[in-house]
Amino acid sequence: MRAAAALILALALAGCDSAPKVVFADASITLPDDPIDLPEGPGRDAVIENCTACHSPSTMLQQPKVSAEKWESIVGKMRKLYKAPVDEAAVPAIVAYMMHVQSLPEASR
Amino acid sequence: MNETRLSRRALIAGAGTAALAAPALAKLAAGGMIDLVLPGGPSLRPTTPAFPGKGEMIVQRIRPPLLETPMEVFREGIITPNDRMFVRWNWDMPTQVKAAEHRVAVGGAVKNAVSLTLNDIAAAGETVEVVAINQCAGNGRGLSSPRVTGTQWGNGAMGCAKWTGVRLKDVLAKAGLAAGARRVRFAGLDVPLTDGAPQFIKSIPMDIALRDDVLVAWGMNDAPLSILHGFPLRIVVPGWFSTYWVKMLSTIEVLTGEDDSYYVADSYRIPAQPITPETKDFPTVPVTAMPPRAFITSHGDGEVVALGKPLVLDGIAMGGDAALERVDLVGKGWEIPCTLGPDEGPFAFRRWSVKLPQVAGDFESIGVRARNVNGAVQPEALAWNPSGYARNVIERMTLRAQ
Structure with a gap:
């Protein structure tokens, strides 16, 4: 019996033709905090309430200077395409805030 | 990390007026500021080593992460160290992945849809290594003149690594291609926060998918992929922009027709012919192969x-x-x-x-x-x-x- 068991074990090992070529371990990460760092200005609250739940403020603050119409279209894309829960009534305030921020010197943004 | 490290105004104050350094600003010593020299600005970006597994990186966005490689990293050698490779996510990614529970579903126009474990993937074929450049399609966007909106990268949304994995075609063979198979589409674990928003899914034509150097990769410079770089698996398409190198791979779907999903049909597209900033209504094609x-x-x-x-x-x-x-x-x-x-x-x-x-x-x-x-x-x-x-x-x- 013992010899038969040893043979079965040997066959099992032979069936496992090589060691696994890669060993996958679990992975986890703790991402840095995302401070809501927005300059003061009219409409700032509307931006905090409608925009920064999904992405950092830098997404907006780092954009080149564009027109109010462009900001309107960007907010529209967030609402219609990305289904961002942006209050339609807040859109003018968001646009006004971005126009204000883009009028500031870079060092004060 | 502490809240002040990435505070934009605090960092600018710290960079420009050292004399004002207060105890709170001393905590910023590990980070700094860099000027990407983007025409017309804004051009200053904080740098930080605060992301786990990453060295000093240029912060384009904390969430979802967009981290750029400083150009000084490219001064020596041809391999970009893992801790300096750029990071780009369209949507938030899970911050924890259990290897034993992860599955890759292979379905669509296949003979037998399968759900593969990581060990199944690793055993799907010969292990292959490819040294290839991973470059964002938008690399250098911030240098455009006239400027355009989007992530305002300098030229550091690129890097070169040795990727290790199995051939995509060997993984596809586990399911077997059905008649009419034309494209292969990939999805990862990163999903939109909002219902109804498009998932970041991308597809490649079958002739590319069956290439010997197109991989389902788990290794990056002889280390496991980190979460930020797409643990546990990512697609590698050497010579094509990294928008196709889908990270945290969880679904492989074989298509019989064109891909009408948003990130292929409506986004990541370039003019079919040269245009000027005044041109309106022009035909577009997907941005795919990288130029020199x-x-x-x-x-x-x-x-x-x-x-x-x-x-x-x-x-x-x-x-x-x-x-x-x-x-x-x-x-x-x-x-x-x-x-x-x-x-x-x-x-x-x-x-x-x-x-x-x-x-x-x-x-x-x-x-x-x-x-x-x-x-x-x-x-x-x-x-x-x-x-x-x-x-x-x-x-x-x-x-x-x-």
Whole structure:
């Protein structure tokens, strides 16, 4: 019996033709905090309430200077395409805030 | 990390007015600011080593993460260390993945849909290593003139690594392609926060999918992929922009027709023919294969060089979707061929260098121009497009002699 068991074990090992070529371990990460760092200005609250739940403020603050119409279209894309829960009534305030921020010197943004 | 480290105004204050340094600002010592010299600005970005597994990176966005590699990282060698490789996520990714529970569903136009474990994937075929450049389609977007909206990258949304995995075609063979299979689409674990928003899914044509060097990869420079780089598996398509290198791979779907999903049909597209900023309503094609590029890494714009002395310039170049053929140093009305360094494969960075016998004066607006074996060569003028994709204009700088 013992010899038969040893043979079965040997066959099992032979069936496992090589060691696994890669060993996958679990992975986890703790991402840095995302401070809501927005300059003061009219409409700032509307931006905090409608925009920064999904992405950092830098997404907006780092954009080149564009027109109010462009900001309107960007907010529209967030609402219609990305289904961002942006209050339609807040859109003018968001646009006004971005126009204000883009009028500031870079060092004060 | 503490909240002040990435505070934009605090960092600017810290960078510009050291005399005001208060105890709170001392905590910023590990981070800094960098000027990406984007035309018209805003151009300053914080840098931080605060992301786990990452060294000093340029912060374009904390959430979802967008981290750019400082150009100084490209000064030596051709491999970008894992802790300096750029990071780009369209949507938030899970911050924890259990290896034993992860599955890759292979379905669509296949003979037998399968759900594969990581060990199934690793055993699907021969283990393959490819050295290849991973470059964001929007790399250099912030340098566009006129400027365009989107992530305002400098030129550091690129890097070169050795990728290890199995061939995608061997994984596809676990399910078997059905008749009419035309494209292969990938999805990862990163999903939109909002219901109804498009998931970041991307597809490639079958002839690309079946290439011997297109991988389902788990290794990056001999280490497991980190969460930020797509643990546990990502697609690698050497020569194509990294938008197709889907991270945290969880679904492989074989399509029988065109892909009408948002990130293929409506986004990541470039004009089919050259346009100007005034052009409206033009046909577009997906941004796919990378064009050649080259960079001077030994010197920065405006740097001073020694008058009357020899000067060695060097840097990195890439052929894009074909091997690099040559690199020339170009100025106003002159060009000098450069010497190429060791060849690590057609899709890797390759170093170039050139020795100038004597600096006779300022070098105004010099650059390096790469050409690949297919004859693609970097253009003098930017092929402007409204999304700032596939930048490969010759990058210029001026060196002052004194």
